[in-house]
Amino acid sequence: MTSAPPVLVHAQTSSLVAKLWNYCNVLRDNGLSTIEYVEQLSYLLFLKMADEIASDPFTEKEARAVVPPPYDWKSLARRKGIDLEVHYRKTLEVLAKNPGTTLGTIFAKSQNRITEPALLEKLVVDLIGKEDWTIQGTDLKGDAYEGLLAKGAEDTKTGAGQYFTPRALIDAVVDVMQPRPDDSITDPACGTGGFLIAAHHYIRANHLRDLTREQRLALGSGTIWGNELVTGTARLAAMNMLLHGIGDADGPSLITVGDALAEQPRRHASLVLANPPFGKKSAITVIGTDGKAEREDISYERDDFRATTTNKQINFLQHIMSLLEMSGRAAVVLPDNVLFEGGAGEKVRRRLLEEFDLHTILRLPTGIFYAGGVKANVLFFDKMPPRGGGAPNTSKLWVYDFRTAKHFTLKKHPLGRADLDDFVEAYLPGKPRDERIESERFKSFDHEELIVRDKVNLDITWMKDPALDDADSLLPPEVIAQEIVEDFQAALNEFAAIAEALGGEVPADVDAIPSDEAG
Secondary structure (H helix, E strand, C coil), rough: CCCCCCHHHHHHHHHHHHHHHHHHHCCCCCCCCCHHHHHHHHHHHHHHHHHHHHCCCCCHHHCCCCCCCCHHHHHCCCCHHHHHHHHHHHHHHHCCCCCCCCHHHHHHHCCCCCHHHHHHHHHHHHHCCCCEEEEEHHHHHHHHHHHHHHHHCCCCCCCCHHHHHCCHHHHHHHHHCCCCCCEEEECCCCCHHHHHHHHHHHHHHHHHCCCCHHHHHHEEEECCEECCCHHHHHHHHHHHHHCCCCCCCCCCCHHHEHHHHHCCCCCCCEEECCEEEECCCCEEECCCCCCCEEEEEEEECCCCCCCCCCCHHHHHHHHHHHHEEEEEEEEEEEECHHHHCCHHHHHHHHHHHHHHEEEEEEEEECCCCCCCCCCEEEEEEEECCCHHHHCCCEEEEEEHHHHHHHCCCCCCCCCHHHHHHHHHHCCCCCCCCCCCCCCCCCHHHEHHHHHHCCHHHHCCCCCCCCCCCCHHCCHHHHHHHHHHHHHHHHHHHHHHHHHHHHEEEEEEHHHCCCCCCCC
């Protein structure tokens, strides 16, 4: 069966996103946030797809009954008004009781947020019911869902952007990491699953003809998996992956829910792709005996951690170092403070240079994340066996400065995949790193240079922005304003972290600037 041309698929996807988004506007008038709408959409999409699979004469009989008949799609579609709303609530309650399965992850703690029965009926009959979701290609239905997640990320009031990594960045990272069919791939903070889906797509696009039947089955049923702290976000990730052809509706969940940092990894991976949540500290909210909410900092006492700290990014970096199997490789988005912070940060950086091959850092520009004040980097490193004679595993670090003189905004000048072409080309994916060539933006630093820097500071800069010195190079006012806001927010986050470290109270909206996926 031939696939539709990319232009046609894009047009169909855009049309479907527009249709779904227009209805979202109606529901927002009824009090739903964008993410709440996407959640409700996830429940109904799952039920409709399960019904289509069950109705397919080519589906094996034992695989048909994913959803028990009293609570399947047909049981919803034949009801109207209050009867539909009551049955929908009961359906969500029943289907939430399937822990460990894709079904259970998608319906965990599910609630009906559509309080107007007529709107629910319109969603069931007109929007979901009229589409054949399993017949359409995964590019169409998956990209349409991801398009909704991207729009949801723009809803700053709900903080949805924290789970969304720019797709252009995800694609560039995956292109240089070149996932293989024999890789075991994970993301311990997967957000909506963006990295995992992109890795799966890369393997199918580049290796489909070479895959054995066993590899093809494993690709969608366990060699790619993720973890997410937030139940609602795990739901979106599981649905996103399912729509992209990863996982089975009635199979084991490929997304686990919980605190990835709480214990040592039980399973290791050959490839880790991650954008852990940004924010200075790990903390939980505790309700005291007086009924008041208080925050308690978390530091993780783990035998495999070289440093104990409440800095969650440093903890995630340590966790990923443990998560990698020997000769495994990682690409991790981390904020600037991980590169220069003293104490635990210095200890972890020394270990990274000694025991791992930290071969590349990509300095990212501001203005590409939905959360403000984010100054981040992608660290690329490999887990290596010890070298003879006590030699460090990192002999040379390459730094690509994609920040200086790069100016992006989310709407008027968003980051595109083509903007990262020069980095991908300079990285030389799949080729020996000793063939790399230095350029204005790409410089190499020997281990001896790095280890003598104050606190092993890896926040390395050498370029100047011409717009700072040349009046003729002045940026548009909206870009200047945006960058002032970004710089101010970044400074505010650092001040908040200092205040918190000294025992002061920090407003909740300043405490953390979170990340990604879509994941």
